Amino acid sequence: MARARMAQRARWLCGPWPCARSSLRMVALAAALAWAAAGLAAEPGSEVPSRVSDVRLELQFEGLAWGDGLPLRTARNGMHGERPDDASRLVTHGRLAVGIVRDDWKLEAFWRHDDRLEFHPDTADLLFALRNDVPLEPDRQYRLRIDASGIEGAGIGVARAFGGDSVTAGVRVNLLRATALIDGRLDGRLRADADGEITADARLDYGYSTDDVLQRPRQRHDAGWGATLDLSLQVQWSDAWRMEAKVEDALALVHWRDAPYTRARLRLARPRLAADGTLDNAALLSGRESARARWQRLPVRYQLLVEHLLARDLHLYGRLRGIDDDVLPEFGLRLQTGAGSQLSIGWNTRASALLLGFSTAPATLRLGSDTIDAQTARWLELDLALATDLQEPQRACRRTRLGRACRACGAR
Secondary structure, eight states: OHHHHHHHGGGGGGTTHHHHHHHHHHHHHHHHHHHHHHHHHTOOOOSSOEEEEEEEEEEEEEEEEEEESSOHHHHHTTSOSSOOSSOOEEEEEEEEEEEEEETTEEEEEEEEEEEEEEEOHHHHHHHHHHHTTOOOOTTEEEEEEEEEEEEEEEEEEEEEEEEOSSEEEEEEEEEEEEEEEEEEEEEEEEEEOTTSOEEEEEEEEEEESSOSSSOOOOOOOOOEEEEEEEEEEEEOOSSSEEEEEEEEEEEEEEEEEEEEEEEEEEEEOOOEEOTTSOEEOOEEEEEEEEEEEEEEEOOOEEEEEEEEEEETTEEEEEEEEEETTEEEEEEEEEEEEETTEEEEEEEETTTTEEEEEEEOSSEEEEEEESOSOTTTOOEEEEEEEEEEEEEEEOOOOHHHHTTOOOTTTOOO
């Protein structure tokens, strides 16, 4: 019974992945729509005189899955697969946005999904053993700890850029309607004795949309509403040096009016002889399941890039990316190949991942992975950006009706 109860907790590591599958389908659809829009915008043969306006349509997708010591497929398959190796984190991030840019302003609609699970390596080892019927190590005490934070939702954002050619700052304010959450903590200890007896004491306190731990029937709840603030700064020190800094979710709070939650304690003691002569295994799960108002803070995401011109068209860059206290250093080279195209290659030192990028006038693509073996991959990254200038029909000029050339546009 204890094994079955603890095995249920393995599902907590699998929650983000159904959303990851749906995000990949959204990427394919969004990319097709963006290319179609670009083709329509550039369609020749119109009889009406037109001009390229300063309005631009942009589509952007960011996707990242990172298991620190945990193969992503193992997490995806409910801890079945490759054994974890001192695993401590599982992070997924996805953001799809479609926006209109005019001058220094940008208006966009977006969808986002974020999960961050931080756990003790003992917890990952225990979950793997329970899910794969691997005997627990005798006389080993397992530390149980999982800190979970996740959200999914959609919203709108308004951004404004300030500055000139050498220094540019940006501010973006986002209004978010969230439909799914996970936010809480599991903490405790479990011990397996040499004779196979298990003792445990753990506490659980978390809010959720779907209870993946104790399998509580799904509870209906109102959507959460929140706001986030993003900041950016670009500095061109000279022809050879430039810097970019970006902080996303610098301030980010979501309020849930009636989020379901569970607060419980599991105690599993050594079996003992009761007064009536029967065996009592002293297993007890007590707690409360209800709903309450909740403020959820989203992790801060940040990035610092410094780039130096080594030779003609060849740049060396260093980048620091982070999610709260997780820092991910990266170094690489960027080559301008002419006609507005660029190639880049980088190395993420924390995840030992290779990063490849290609950029041209309408599109930017960036791919990253720590291995070509899908069974053992622990880092997968995909960034895609598409942009096209919108063309507007030029309004008829009264001077053209009189047969004279327009002083502004030259049309007759």
